[in-house]
Amino acid sequence: MKFKLLTMCTLAALLSSCAKNDNTELYQELKSVDKMVFASMAITKTAKMDSSDWYTIGKRIAVYSYDSYMRAYVDLSALQMDDLVFDEDAKTVKVTLPPVITEITGRDMEMRKEYENVGMLRADLDSKERAEIKEKANASFKTEVEENPMFKQQLTDAAKRKARKYFETIFEANGYTASIDFKPSSNSDSHEKE
């Protein structure tokens, strides 16, 4: 409600002046993090809109697509000194990394036009309709990620492989043979945040 009011006030203030590009933020939040990102995934959603009725003349069909992104990381702020156990005689190190976490990072701003067929007697699609299409595709994407573990699993597996390779390489350069493991998360091997 408060946000709507703020939006409307801004709208009034901005529209009263000549229309110029203006991106001053309404709100910004910066969060300091210490994440080591090992994998990212792009997931394509395609949406088809068809608007017709018995009294309409001509087609009004549009198909758009865009990508949403996820990433997998370990939270390095949770890495303790005793998670790295060095054996100086054998020149080995056992590393236990924090659990791999997956999260949705966002979606493309733009949409790709896959197909559009709007008859001469039909109205062109407007920006609000496109926003509605994207909103529905986004809701479907979030449900899918929540209900289908395949996305998180594939991303987590790729991140673990990469993390092992990365740490093995840097320890090897330092003269150690490393074995990398991951701490289990509280409920499952990986969990998802939005």
Added chain:
Amino acid sequence: MKKNKKLILIAVVAVIAIGLYFSFVSPKKSIDISKGQISKVETMAQLCAIDIYSEVPILDTINNKVMFAVQKQKGSVSFDLENMQMDSDGDTVKIVLSPEIVNLYEATEDNSWEVIDTKAIGSMSMLKSDKLTIEEENAIKANIKENSKKLLYHNGTIERARAEGARNLQTLMEKVYKKPVKVTDPTPKGAHYDEYK
């Protein structure tokens, strides 16, 4: 004769009424969403120092059409750990902080792209369409991304991310190397600061 005129009048009124009714009633609309397809999986080793969340009002003009919208954005500032310059100086490991990677997306929260209004401007604007094509909308969104990135350089977000990235990197590498680590930053304001001046 009088009766005929009356009938014609009723017919005309009826046609106008039906026309008005259908111009206000939208035909039924169906939106079908396909299943998500994994189009790319990439691996990397990037240190993310800052997560960004912002809400931005958009007022832009393209081809004499004005759009006002509100966008929720999500992003991050990261550093590539695989292409870092590393060197040894006696007992100290020296690392040069790599250029920042700024990722900026539309958020996936509800109503992350909310179009408030569009209007046509210029001469005879009353007779022109205020509807933006998808290409025009995408051009506006490309502008939004550039402007938001510019703002991150100007409001000190990138500078803060680089300082925090350097600190986090030092902590990590000291655990790995068991030696003192010194991280130097050749571009504290951002490797791409000049591009966004």
